[in-house]
Amino acid sequence: MKIFKKLIILGALLLLNSCGEASKKYIRTPLDKIVTTYMDTQNYSVILKDMDFNKDTNKYLHKYKIILEEKVNTTASLEDDFTVKLTDWEEVSVITFEEYQKDLGMTVLSKKDGVLDKKSVPAGYNSHVGNSKYGGWQQQSNGSSFWVYYLQYRFMSSLFYGSSHRYFRNDYDYYRTNHYGKSNYYGRTNTFGTSTYKNTNASWNSKSQTFKNNVRSNVKKSSSALKSRGYQSSRSYSNSRQTSRNSNRYSNSGSSRSRSGGFGK
DSSP, X not given: OHHHHHHHHHHXXXXXXXXXXXXXXXXXXXXXXXXXXXXXXXXXXXXXXEEEEETTTTEEEEEEEEEEEOOOOTXXXXXXGEEEEEOOOEEEOHHHHHHTTTOTTEEEEEEETTEEEOOOEETTTTTTTTOTTTEEEEEOTTSOEEEEEOGGGGGGGGGTTOTTOOOBHHHHHHHHHHTTTTSOOOTTTTOSSTTTOOOTTOTGGGSOHHXXXXXXXXXXXXXXXXXXXXXXXXXXXXXXXXXXXXXXXOTTOSSEEOSSSOSOO
């Protein structure tokens, strides 16, 4: 009799969980549109260039920097193989704003050799920094090393944080060992992202601390309310699908391959 009761309870829990999964509503983001737009581009990076909240319209906003790697022709300069596009302000849901509020200046979407990755990492980490094709590690007198692009690729520093910014090898090695393909990475001591990235041109960084604190507080409340009604971002949808696939086909990869041109559909 006890076993029978346990089976009934287990069945009820499984049914509730199944119903909960089915009732989830996924909110698409501007990043999903970018994935679809550049479906045939095999290599690119998308940086969260700016973010803001418009009190007059009550809208949460993102602006992105898209770096496309496309071979134009064999005689063109190396710089011509990279196309940089800046988007207009794009409205995002409060859930999406909350998920990316730490990621200003970070790569939030990348595609390398046709493989998509929605992990947030320091700009350039996904396929350029640490790649011997583009540069190497230069050792300092104190024993630490930082990334230096080869002369022909020096222009690449302007695509990310700028030539005055240094990527140190100990930070990068820690990322490759502990976070690559697994989770977001903000540096061993949180040296990357919104709280430390000093972009003087970013609207968000020009706001007062009071304004930003109020926005974060409202975001937390509004996001929680939406999630309680079953809403999630398409980033969560992508990660849940990726986890499922990794258990059988992609157990050795932290990214998801795009075959239909998008995720979060």
